[in-house]
Amino acid sequence: MGRPALLVSALLGLSLLSGCGSFEASTGDHEMTGTLLDPHFVVKDAALVAESGSAYSLVKDTDKDLTLVFFGYTHCPDICGIVMSNLASATARLSDExxxxxxxxxxxxDPARDTPEVAADYATNFDESFIGVSGDLQTIIDVAKPLGIAVEKGNKLPSGGYEVTHGTQVVAIDADDEGVAYWSQDVSSAQLAADIQHLLREAA
Incomplete structure (x- = not known):
């Protein structure tokens, strides 16, 4: 991801921190690394597209206690792969339950290049249980914005795609379909796993 994308992410992160309560302070028996969102972020019920071609909604199709969402693209040269690898490593640290x-x-x-099949293949390369979705770019922007993720289309590329800038946070959606926490790209897999375990205990 280039310098403009990093700038967008940094500016967005500052705006998020100004309106959110941090989990840095100890909460019970665990000191969180992530940031609690208060008020919670709105999750938009819009139709993205799954590998099968069916509609996929972050509201209707997420029924787990936690859904961790990351916006990125398969041609991303650096940050996306790092974040997805951290997500895979973090979830591998969890118990089966x-x-x-x-x-x-x-x-x-980057739906111009990342079809639903391409997005799904990319996600499952990190973990076979991960879900990858695509869709209309404007719909993706509309879904990302209320979650505090900036997505902007840049110049058209010779390949037919576009330069893409995007926020690099991972957002946690709870069973009530609300964005309740987020992590920056710098979180380690161990920190992320410990935070996930804490949030699951809180949801129990």
């Missing part, structure tokens, strides 16, 4: 209560969804920000 905990893992059953968590979904991970990759939403492409």
């Amino acid at each position: 905990e893992r059953a209560d968590v979904d991970v969804v990759f939403v492409t920000t």
Whole structure:
């Protein structure tokens, strides 16, 4: 991801921190690394597209205690692969019971090149249970915005796609279909796993 994308992410992160309560302070027996969202982010019920070609909604099709959502694209040269690898490593640290209560969804920000099949293949390369979805670019932007994720289409590329800038946060959606927490791209897999376990305990 280029310098403009990193700038968008940094500016967005500052705006998020100004309106959210941090989990840095100890909460019970766990000191969270992530940031609690208060008020919670709105999750938009809009039709993205799954590998099968069927509609996929972050509201109607997410019924786990936690759904971790990351917006990126398969041609991303750096950050996307790092974040997705951290997600895979973090979920691998969970028990079988905990893992059953968590979904991970990759939403492409480059649907011109990332078809639903391409997005799904990319996601499952990190973990076979991960979900990858695509869709109309404007719909993706509309879904990302209320979750605090900036997605912007840049110049057209010779390949037919577009330069893409996008926020790099991972957002947690709870069983009530609300965005309740987020993590920056710098979170480690161990920190993320510990935070997920804490949020699952809180949801129990």
